[in-house]
Amino acid sequence: MLSRRQALRTAAVLTAAPALLIRSQAQTAVPVMPPTGPHKLPRLGYAFNALEPHIDTQTMEIHHGKHHATYVSNLNKALVDYPDLQALSVEELLKNLDKVPEKIRTAVRNNGGGHYNHTLFWQCLSNEGGTGPEGTLAEALGHLFKDKEEREEAFLKAGLGQFGSGWVWISVNKDKTLKLETTPNQDSPLLAGRQPLLGVDVWEHAYYLKYQNRRVDYIKAIYNCLNWKFLQKRWEKLAA
Numbered sequence: 001m002l003s004r005r006q007a008l009r010t011a012a013v014l015t016a017a018p019a020l021l022i023r024s025q026a027q028t029a030v031p032v033m034p035p036t037g038p039h040k041l042p043r044l045g046y047a048f049n050a051l052e053p054h055i056d057t058q059t060m061e062i063h064h065g066k067h068h069a070t071y072v073s074n075l076n077k078a079l080v081d082y083p084d085l086q087a088l089s090v091e092e093l094l095k096n097l098d099k100v101p102e103k104i105r106t107a108v109r110n111n112g113g114g115h116y117n118h119t120l121f122w123q124c125l126s127n128e129g130g131t132g133p134e135g136t137l138a139e140a141l142g143h144l145f146k147d148k149e150e151r152e153e154a155f156l157k158a159g160l161g162q163f164g165s166g167w168v169w170i171s172v173n174k175d176k177t178l179k180l181e182t183t184p185n186q187d188s189p190l191l192a193g194r195q196p197l198l199g200v201d202v203w204e205h206a207y208y209l210k211y212q213n214r215r216v217d218y219i220k221a222i223y224n225c226l227n228w229k230f231l232q233k234r235w236e237k238l239a240a
């Protein structure tokens with residue numbers, strides 16, 4: 001038979017059990033900090049509301065602080081047992097995917113791609129990036145499109161033609177000519193041996209809050225906030 005003290009102790013444990021369970025569930029519900037690792041979420045070079053009204057503040061906050069952050073976190077997680085790979089830049093990882101162990105190759109492709117693509121994307125945007133290409137970039141784009149209208153129309157057509165999630169790019173071929181292309185998911189032109197100059201995210205998470213399913217309006221809005229100053233500098237570097 002239980003003594004009175006034992007009975008009270010048992011009752012106390014039984015009564016406390018649901019509370020402990022709830023506390024345990026609550027603790028697991030707390031967002032887990034990204035694992036420490038070599039890859040970090042870069043800061044935006046501008047305020048979250050800088051691209052209003054074209055790209056809304058909430059979309060920028062969620063896109064950068066949640067979506068991009070998750071790619072960084074998952075890339076670090078994938079690399080946790082591979083110190084040699086941790087020493088490589090994300091660009092080096094993507095250019096050498098065939099050397100990444102098969103076990104983590106898809107994770108590196110998707111999350112490394114997500115990290116690399118978004119890092120470039122933020123830099124391609126600005127509220128003070130100028131009104132269009134100038135100098136050598138204007139000249140190079142002129143070989144691909146006869147004028148601004150043709151360029152914007154072709155870019156829009158490519159973006160609308162990308163089925164599902166993906167990206168639209170103007171990339172630099174090995175011979176330093178430019179190419180308009182799309183990739184699915186988080187694939188980068190780096191995987192095909194090209195350097196991306198300009199990348200525009202056409203995943204729904206990039207526009208759904210403000211534009212819902214109207215990808216066409218989102219891509220047209222992006223034209224108003226391209227950072228041509230950054231693109232000119234990047235072009236000079238890639239074309240050198």
Ligand SMILES: [Fe+2]
Nearest residue numbers: 067201203206
């Ligand atoms: Fe995105």
